[in-house]
Amino acid sequence: MSGIASTLDSFFEGGLPVRLSAYDGSVAGDQDSPYGLRLVNQRGLAYILTAPGDLGLARAYVSGDLELEGTHPGDPYPILRLIVGKTDFKRPAVTELVGIARTLGLGSFNPPKPPPQEHLPGWRHRVEHARDLIGWGRHSQRRDADAIHHHYDVSNTFYEYVLGPSMTYTCAVFPTEDATLEEAQANKYDLICRKLDLKAGQRLLDLGCGWGGMVRHAAKHYGVKALGVTLSEQQALWAQEEIKRQGLDDLAEVRFSDYRNVAEGDFDAVSSIGLTEHIGVGNYPSYFGFIRSKLKDQGRLLNHCITRDNSRGRNSAGAFIDRYVFPDGELTGSGTIVTAVENAGLEVQHHENFRMHYAKTLTGWNRNLVENWDACVAEVGLGTAKVWGLYMAGSRVGFETNQIQLHHVLATKTVGGVGGYPLRHDFGV
Structure with a gap:
């Protein structure tokens, strides 16, 4: 792997149908595309690696660590029309893992705190049973009110x-x-x-x-x-x-x-x-x-x-x-x-x-x-x-x-x- 962009692009089945550039200067994907993804920093890389697929890309984008090129942030439809359904990671071969870790850095696999706009689900797993007992179960009146408020x-x-x-x-x-x-x-x-x-x-x-x-x-x-x-x-x-x-x-x-x-x-x-x-x-x-x-x-x-x-x-x-x-x-x-x-x-x-x-x-x-x-x-x-x-x-x-x-x-x-x-x-x- 010659750089961050090429390494990331290899995770997507068939590669990305848009240009992908990274903060180390590397470029991959369809470099002739009028649309692109620009990875700004290591935190954005960590978002993508620790939540593969739509969620990680969204976290990096919302936080400003991933930028969309060639489209307005109020209507990113042109680029989404190309990449929706093509962002799931494929599993790398075992023989590739050492090279991937060396290129991306072990620190990139440490999950950053999600952006503040995210409605965190972690508490669901920790206290679901307790809240069921006091009216906070899934689709209880209190929890539905919390979801609607969000x-x-x-x-x-x-x-x-x-x-x-x-x-x-x-x-x-x-x-x-x-x-x-x-x-x-x-x-x-x-x-x-x-x-x-x-x-x-x-x-x-x-x-x-x-x-x-x-x-x-x-x-x-x-x-x-x-x-x-x-x-x-x-x-x-x-x-x-x-x-x-x-x-x-x-x-x-x-x-x-x-x-x-x-x-x-x-x-x-x-x-x-x-x-x-x-x-x-x-x-x-x-x-x-x-x-x-x-x-x-x-x-x-x-x-x-x-x-x-x-x-x-x-x-x-x-x-x-x-x-x-x-x-x-x-x-x-x-x-x-x-x-x-x-x-x-x-x-x-x-x-x-x-x-x-x-x-x-x-x-x-x-x-x-x-x-x-x-x-x-x-x-x-x-x-x-x-x-x-x-x-x-x-x-x-x-x-x-x-x-x-x-x-x-x-x-x-x-x-x-x-x-x-x-x-x-x-x-x-």
């Missing part, structure tokens, strides 16, 4: 820059290829209202309501009395102020609360837009059972959720997502969700995939981050802004390559064979 209570101002006026952090539905992000978000809410067949005077429960977009849309455009709940205090405060600003106090309400604490029942409809990813696959039976208990007979559920392309394998969203974006998040195939909904006693009426709509949504969010980059960095810091750019661009690749999808599952509380569903739906279009 991601959603970053800064409302930051989210205003990235999400735009809709303040909607879920997949939009684009009515046309050239529709704006705002038009697509409004269209998404309206589509859900039509799928739920909302009418004036009815009652809607929106679980994981975020900044209240669905609640406000249903109240404003359909005359529905809507209650939304979120585990993010900052989201709830923002939503409450916006409800007042729009004069919707008589119809719309957003609470800072765990959905499990909603005491009211007899709702005409329940919407769950982007919450199922957070509750854990093992909790699907109780979650959809809870929803059924809150619905009137013939009431409707619309579940909007990121899914995998199949239900095989592990449910974890991956090390980077778990540590930096959605702690404890879990994804599975849409079939698992459909099964859980049916097993809870709800009748599935319609099932739809919006995979490419999410790719377009993420493109818009990355564009907003780039356009407001300096303000975003000033608001949350460079490391956190880089995490969001990386997460959104990487997720876009995932949707484009069909590693992940976005599904709507529409179901009714059918009782005695009566579901209140028409012979054929058209959703008003």
Whole structure:
């Protein structure tokens, strides 16, 4: 091995499809590529070596020890499109280990402290049993609140820059290829209202309501009395102020609360837009059972959720997502969700995939981050802004390559064979 870059490049199956340069002056990979990775120092090398794959690269990048060349940190999509799925280390031969250690230095195999943006999982292994006894188990109310706080209570101002006026952090539905992000978000809410067949005077429960977009849309455009709940205090405060600003106090309400604490029942409809990813696959039976208990007979559920392309394998969203974006998040195939909904006693009426709509949504969010980059960095810091750019661009690749999808599952509380569903739906279009 002639240098750090060549040694690192040899760890990746087939080598990296971009240029790789290192602080010792060595260069490897595709040196004709317009995109590159530049390793700045030994700490970055140690991050990569001690957490091989996406997590180590992300740690080095977020900490400033690995730089991306040829792309903006607010939208690293061009380089991620090339390297996503190609960053797993191959196992070196035993005969190579001495040369590798000599080239990279034994100190490079000593794991540095992770960047401050990382949600550390170490305590899970040390005190999981003890916390189970006091209400801190995986997906307990206290732990879910901690996970939601990590991601959603970053800064409302930051989210205003990235999400735009809709303040909607879920997949939009684009009515046309050239529709704006705002038009697509409004269209998404309206589509859900039509799928739920909302009418004036009815009652809607929106679980994981975020900044209240669905609640406000249903109240404003359909005359529905809507209650939304979120585990993010900052989201709830923002939503409450916006409800007042729009004069919707008589119809719309957003609470800072765990959905499990909603005491009211007899709702005409329940919407769950982007919450199922957070509750854990093992909790699907109780979650959809809870929803059924809150619905009137013939009431409707619309579940909007990121899914995998199949239900095989592990449910974890991956090390980077778990540590930096959605702690404890879990994804599975849409079939698992459909099964859980049916097993809870709800009748599935319609099932739809919006995979490419999410790719377009993420493109818009990355564009907003780039356009407001300096303000975003000033608001949350460079490391956190880089995490969001990386997460959104990487997720876009995932949707484009069909590693992940976005599904709507529409179901009714059918009782005695009566579901209140028409012979054929058209959703008003």
